[in-house]
Amino acid sequence: MLISELSAYLRERRRACLDDMVLRLDSSPDAVKAMLALLERKHKVREVAGPGSSCGGSHRCGSGQTAVYEWVADGGADA
Numbered sequence: 001m002l003i004s005e006l007s008a009y010l011r012e013r014r015r016a017c018l019d020d021m022v023l024r025l026d027s028s029p030d031a032v033k034a035m036l037a038l039l040e041r042k043h044k045v046r047e048v049a050g051p052g053s054s055c056g057g058s059h060r061c062g063s064g065q066t067a068v069y070e071w072v073a074d075g076g077a078d079a
Contacts, residue, residue, distance in 0.1 A: 003035045010071040018066040044073035
């Protein structure tokens with residue numbers, strides 16, 4: 001899985017929970033977290049809520065077990 005796929009997914013959705021990204025990208029939670037950490041350092045995404053929050057669209061996000069991330073970068077450039 002490429003970081004560009006994760007970036008594109010978040011740009012499209014604007015907000016997603018970790019569980020959704022793991023399922024969508026068919027990857028491990030640790031791999032997705034590592035890519036999210038890189039995107040956070042580049043100020044492209046931010047964690048908007050910790051476990052127990054809703055991403056506003058997925059039933060999986062309402063489980064209370066996952067963090068929610070939001071795309072914040074300007075423009076459409078990948079990482």
